[in-house]
Amino acid sequence: MNRYAIWKYLTIAVALLVGGLYTLPNFFGEAPAVQVSSAKPSRPLPTDLPTVVDTALLASGLHPQASSFDPHSFKARFANNDEQLKAKDAIEKALNPNLANPDYVVALNLVSRSPAWLTSLNAFPMYLGLDLRGGVHFMLQVDMQAALTKKAEALGGDLRTAFRENNIRHAGINRNGQSLEVLFHEEATLTSATHMVQDQWPDFTALSSKQGENFLLTLSLKPEAARRVQQQAIKQNITTLHNRINELGVAEPVIQQQGLDRIVVQLPGVQDTAKAKDILGRTATLEVRMVDDSSEAKSAELSANGVVPFGDERFLERSGQAVIVKKQVLLTGENLTDAQPGFDNQTQEAAVHLTLDAKGARIFRDVTRENVGKRMAILLFEKGKGEVVTDPVIRSEIGGGRVQISGRMSTQEANDVALLLRAGSLAAPMEIIEERSIGPSLGAENIAKGFDSVTWGFVGVASFMVIYYLFFGLISSVSLAVNLLLLVALLSMLQATLTLPGMAAMALVLGMAIDANVLINERVREELRSGVSPQAAIHAGYDRAWATILDSNVTTLIAGLALLAFGSGPVRGFAVVHCLGIMTSMFSSVFFSRGLINLWYGRQKKLVSVSIGTVWRPNGDTPTSTKSLGAE
Amino acid sequence: MEFFRIRRDIPFMRHALAFNAVSLITFLAAIFFLFSNGLNLSVEFTGGTLMEVNYPHAVDLEGARKAVQSLGLKDVQVQNFGSSQDILVRLPAIKGGANSSQNDQVFAALKSADPSAELRRTEFVGPQVGDELAIDGLKALAFVVAGIMLYLAIRFEWKFSVAAIVANLHDVIIILGFFAFFQWEFSLPVLAAVLAVLGYSVNESVVIFDRIRENFRRFRKLTTIQVIDNAITSTMSRTIITHGCTQLMVLSMLLFGGPSLHYFALALTIGILFGIYSSVFVAAAIAMWLGIEREDLMKAGSSKGSDPDDPNSGAVV
Numbered sequence: 001m002n003r004y005a006i007w008k009y010l011t012i013a014v015a016l017l018v019g020g021l022y023t024l025p026n027f028f029g030e031a032p033a034v035q036v037s038s039a040k041p042s043r044p045l046p047t048d049l050p051t052v053v054d055t056a057l058l059a060s061g062l063h064p065q066a067s068s069f070d071p072h073s074f075k076a077r078f079a080n081n082d083e084q085l086k087a088k089d090a091i092e093k094a095l096n097p098n099l100a101n102p103d104y105v106v107a108l109n110l111v112s113r114s115p116a117w118l119t120s121l122n123a124f125p126m127y128l129g130l131d132l133r134g135g136v137h138f139m140l141q142v143d144m145q146a147a148l149t150k151k152a153e154a155l156g157g158d159l160r161t162a163f164r165e166n167n168i169r170h171a172g173i174n175r176n177g178q179s180l181e182v183l184f185h186e187e188a189t190l191t192s193a194t195h196m197v198q199d200q201w202p203d204f205t206a207l208s209s210k211q212g213e214n215f216l217l218t219l220s221l222k223p224e225a226a227r228r229v230q231q232q233a234i235k236q237n238i239t240t241l242h243n244r245i246n247e248l249g250v251a252e253p254v255i256q257q258q259g260l261d262r263i264v265v266q267l268p269g270v271q272d273t274a275k276a277k278d279i280l281g282r283t284a285t286l287e288v289r290m291v292d293d294s295s296e297a298k299s300a301e302l303s304a305n306g307v308v309p310f311g312d313e314r315f316l317e318r319s320g321q322a323v324i325v326k327k328q329v330l331l332t333g334e335n336l337t338d339a340q341p342g343f344d345n346q347t348q349e350a351a352v353h354l355t356l357d358a359k360g361a362r363i364f365r366d367v368t369r370e371n372v373g374k375r376m377a378i379l380l381f382e383k384g385k386g387e388v389v390t391d392p393v394i395r396s397e398i399g400g401g402r403v404q405i406s407g408r409m410s411t412q413e414a415n416d417v418a419l420l421l422r423a424g425s426l427a428a429p430m431e432i433i434e435e436r437s438i439g440p441s442l443g444a445e446n447i448a449k450g451f452d453s454v455t456w457g458f459v460g461v462a463s464f465m466v467i468y469y470l471f472f473g474l475i476s477s478v479s480l481a482v483n484l485l486l487l488v489a490l491l492s493m494l495q496a497t498l499t500l501p502g503m504a505a506m507a508l509v510l511g512m513a514i515d516a517n518v519l520i521n522e523r524v525r526e527e528l529r530s531g532v533s534p535q536a537a538i539h540a541g542y543d544r545a546w547a548t549i550l551d552s553n554v555t556t557l558i559a560g561l562a563l564l565a566f567g568s569g570p571v572r573g574f575a576v577v578h579c580l581g582i583m584t585s586m587f588s589s590v591f592f593s594r595g596l597i598n599l600w601y602g603r604q605k606k607l608v609s610v611s612i613g614t615v616w617r618p619n620g621d622t623p624t625s626t627k628s629l630g631a632e
Numbered sequence: 633m634e635f636f637r638i639r640r641d642i643p644f645m646r647h648a649l650a651f652n653a654v655s656l657i658t659f660l661a662a663i664f665f666l667f668s669n670g671l672n673l674s675v676e677f678t679g680g681t682l683m684e685v686n687y688p689h690a691v692d693l694e695g696a697r698k699a700v701q702s703l704g705l706k707d708v709q710v711q712n713f714g715s716s717q718d719i720l721v722r723l724p725a726i727k728g729g730a731n732s733s734q735n736d737q738v739f740a741a742l743k744s745a746d747p748s749a750e751l752r753r754t755e756f757v758g759p760q761v762g763d764e765l766a767i768d769g770l771k772a773l774a775f776v777v778a779g780i781m782l783y784l785a786i787r788f789e790w791k792f793s794v795a796a797i798v799a800n801l802h803d804v805i806i807i808l809g810f811f812a813f814f815q816w817e818f819s820l821p822v823l824a825a826v827l828a829v830l831g832y833s834v835n836e837s838v839v840i841f842d843r844i845r846e847n848f849r850r851f852r853k854l855t856t857i858q859v860i861d862n863a864i865t866s867t868m869s870r871t872i873i874t875h876g877c878t879q880l881m882v883l884s885m886l887l888f889g890g891p892s893l894h895y896f897a898l899a900l901t902i903g904i905l906f907g908i909y910s911s912v913f914v915a916a917a918i919a920m921w922l923g924i925e926r927e928d929l930m931k932a933g934s935s936k937g938s939d940p941d942d943p944n945s946g947a948v949v
Contacts, residue, residue: 131892139761141758141760273754274736277733277736431758432756432758433757433758433760433761434756434757434758434761435754435755436753436754436755436756437751437754438753439750439751439753441686441750441752442753446890446892449888450889452884452888452889453885453888453889453893454884456884456887456888457884457885460880460881460883460884464876464877465877468873500892500893501821501824501896504821504885504889504893504896505828507881507882507885508878508881508882508885510881511877511878511879511880511881512832512878514877515877518870518873519839519870522873526866548838548839551835551838551839552834552835552838552839554783555780555783555834555835555838556831556832556835557831558775558776558779558780558783559776559779559780559827559828559830560828561779562772562775562776562779563772563824563827565772565775566768566769566771566772566775567768567772567824568765568820570821570824571820571823571824574821574824575824
């Protein structure tokens with residue numbers, strides 16, 4: 001009766017094999033490495049990058065121990081920190097000839113020393129949280145109200161223009177919070193204005209009311225449109241943050257949306273919080289200026305050190321081509337409300353569609369009317385350094401505030417340009433509401449402390465079990481070790497973030513998991529005490545304990561899930577490990593330990609005694625050891 | 633080895649009144665301290681800035697204090713942390729101010745006072761986050777209570793679920809009472825520990841209830857009180873050993889986990905100790921006061937009772 005079907009043993013074998021395999025990378029430790037990623041987020045790395053890097057490294061006499069390449073990052077591993085630093089310089093020099101405008105982010109990183117065949121199985125070491133590896137964590141709150149106010153303000157400008165163009169006479173437009181109030185003297189104009197708004201701005205609801213002699217039209221953003229505005233605002237802010245953080249040269253930054261209006265930024269390995277904050281909070285500005293087409297300017301464009309004509313400035317395009325533009329600023333990023341990549345309606349070429357607000361549209365129409373055939377430049381300023389994003393030729397007068405930039409552009413380039421233009425300014429202001437930084441030495445200490453806690457706790461529990469329950473205790477301890485193995489494997493597989501509270505949860509879950517084995521062993525002893533044969537006692541012990549184990553694990557799991565659902569930060573890290581650990585413990589302490597017991601005792605037809613420690617009987621005066629517990 | 637050699641059932645329920653009185657008194661004391669002293673909430677809940685600064689030598693605390701005070705910030709606390717070489721600086725949150733730049737200023741001031749200062753850790757939490765965390769914590773607690781009650785009501789009976797939750801919530805209050813009395817820092821990991829303890833010590837009640845159910849089925853002649861006494865006596869050995877093992881793990885955390893895990897482990901220790909007491913002595917007693925009867929459980933367990941594999945099914949006639 002204590003036999004397992006062969007498939008059960010197979011399940012155990014597969015679980016152990018997979019568990020062992022995915023736990024393995026954690027034992028190899030980490031080696032210093034250099035990581036190369038594209039400075040332009042939407043652009044993958046060129047496929048010949050590894051050869052370029054390899055030649056550069058060979059030229060400076062460096063030999064990476066191993067390297068890996070995927071479209072987003074290239075990593076090369078080195079023997080020591082010294083080589084790593086040298087390699088970083090060499091790669092930097094080879095890939096970024098122009099340091100002011102780098103194409104690639106070259107960063108120091110740590111990669112697993114695990115062999116390539118493991119990595120190819122997607123087996124990675126556990127992903128360590130910031131409190132274990134050191135780094136900075138920011139939580140930023142996006143001011144959504146400001147984004148909505150901005151939207152209402154933009155509408156106000158647009159309305160003024162539209163009313164003028166359509167000869168609708170109003171007695172004033174006022175912004176009241178996030179809604180606009182337009183006053184009319186006559187009911188007829190109110191009706192036509194209402195129709196116009198409903199036609200042209202379907203995102204707004206128009207509500208008319210009478211105010212004394214006058215008529216009031218209140219425009220407010222529809223809830224679904226407001227939601228869309230907020231979503232766009234947060235997406236745009238995330239993109240902008242991505243661009244800025246690239247500059248910091250962080251190997252694996254995490255930039256994620258959290259909730260409706262928050263962004264979490266994690267920068268592993270970064271120590272300088274002041275600089276990080278400076279970069280996160282920086283505002284970039286966008287400017288539209290005319291390109292100087294005079295012959296002096298042309299010649300200055302061609303030679304790197306030609307004299308720039310008076311009243312002009314020299315800026316570089318992203319390709320490195322110089323452009324001479326006039327100093328006079330026509331438009332700024334404030335007037336740009338949106339930039340999206342798309343296609344030209346007629347030619348199907350890739351294009352970027354810009355939307356300007358009313359003021360911007362008016363200026364743009366005037367400028368384009370006067371400058372057909374000339375070039376205009378759109379510049380992005382960051383840290384006081386300007387760069388030409390694009391410099392298209394004006395083909396005709398452009399009115400209405402909808403501008404299309406097209407020609408000689410790939411879809412990829414269109415994406416990049418749109419992104420850069422949008423990134424020109426944050427859609428909504430952000431504020432840092434949480435900041436946490438952990439020094440690398442503290443991180444290493446935390447790992448050691450967490451590791452010690454788990455190890456010594458494990459040793460303590462395992463030795464007690466073996467002393468108290470003898471062979472059954474040994475089986476319980478092996479199951480506990482398997483539990484730990486499976487838990488680590490699962491964490492590595494899921495790449496869930498392991499934090500110090502997570503390590504605490506690991507220790508705690510092991511302490512709780514032993515409960516199932518204690519229940520079983522106590523139950524088996526009890527059965528033996530009441531005089532049942534050893535085989536039947538094992539069977540009954542496991543069977544009866546199962547219902548209790550299930551119940552108690554479910555209640556623990558409920559607590560774990562609550563922590564997972566409502567917890568944030570450290571609590572979440574705890575809850576993930578806690579929940580996973582409960583799952584693995586059900587497998588290891590019941591299914592797996594039964595397998596071992598069956599394997600050992602199940603085959604013996606005439607089992608006379610089991611090694612489970614002393615089974616004391618209240619009716620006999622002396623305790624009977626199981627060794628002497630014969631068949632009665 | 634066998635620790636527990638109990639000849640006959642211990643009449644726990646005879647002393648139920650005394651046990652309940654003891655828990656009531658501890659419970660009331662905990663509530664009293666919670667209200668009179670309040671919890672020493674960590675920066676995560678109150679909002680503010682916390683900085684851990686390390687020096688290669690013993691710190692001149694006065695010098696560090698002067699350096700920080702020269703910035704003109706209000707209510708700044710500078711104290712030793714862990715060892716004489718580490719200091720902890722606490723700054724309260726300023727409503728509407730530029731909070732996040734405070735720590736940079738403070739560290740710059742410390743650095744200029746003593747260039748060997750090394751920033752080990754900073755933590756800044758805005759006031760809006762703190763309120764949210766407190767609310768989320770309460771939500772999690774409510775979720776755990778509701779979830780466990782529902783599960784126990786389905787698995788057993790409402791009387792058991794009420795008894796288990798009352799017994800274990802009283803553990804939670806007692807842990808909080810300890811934190812209030814000693815003014816230990818109540819942080820997010822401590823909150824996690826409290827909730828984990830709640831889920832864990834409900835286990836105890838579940839194990840005993842399971843036994844009560846089984847005993848009702850097996851020993852038809854025993855009274856409810858005898859059934860409960862027998863259930864507690866026969867599960868006691870397991871209760872103590874399990875808790876001992878878990879405590880061994882927690883002890884290891886307390887010894888090796890360092891200051892970051894200190895209060896976490898402390899909360900678990902109190903929770904485990906009181907968990908034994910409350911689930912053994914309190915939960916069953918409350919269930920008894922609520923008037924559990926054989927019939928209550930036979931309904932819930934009927935499907936199991938007819939299990940042909942159940943070695944008991946023959947015994948119950």
